[in-house]
Amino acid sequence: MKLIIDIKVSDLPRAVIFYTKLLGFESRIQKENWAAIIVGDAEIHLYKDGGVTGHVEFYVEDIDNEVRKLKNRGIEFISGMDKPNALEVDDFNVTKFPWGRTAFFRDSEGNELALVKDLE
Numbered sequence: 694m695k696l697i698i699d700i701k702v703s704d705l706p707r708a709v710i711f712y713t714k715l716l717g718f719e720s721r722i723q724k725e726n727w728a729a730i731i732v733g734d735a736e737i738h739l740y741k742d743g744g745v746t747g748h749v750e751f752y753v754e755d756i757d758n759e760v761r762k763l764k765n766r767g768i769e770f771i772s773g774m775d776k777p778n779a780l781e782v783d784d785f786n787v788t789k790f791p792w793g794r795t796a797f798f799r800d801s802e803g804n805e806l807a808l809v810k811d812l813e
Contacts, residue, residue, distance in 0.1 A: 696735040701744035702802045708739045711801035715766045756810035760796045773797045
């Protein structure tokens with residue numbers, strides 16, 4: 694069994710470039726109206742005619758390293774201080790919550806995504 698998350702997009706080729714070139718995932722298949730992006734043992738399906746518009750999270754072991762890597766690829770992180778239970782935001786817009794840290798950003802289609810790391 695494999696987890697699949699469906700995300701709505703308006704420009705499929707642009708979205709595939711975002712998820713493969715900027716986030717570094719691999720495309721398994723691309724059709725006229727949808728594409729499958731491999732994320733570990735799961736997949737993100739990008740749909741022109743369906744899917745959610747946010748909030749998708751990627752769990753990471755080292756959030757600071759991942760934020761630096763994605764910033765170098767042109768990803769802009771946004772503050773999460775408007776979220777419930779947000780405690781503070783650092784200079785890289787990584788937001789601290791009682792349960793961990795989250796770095797929010799948007800994909801090429803405006804969908805909210807986030808990197809998350811639990812407190813240890």
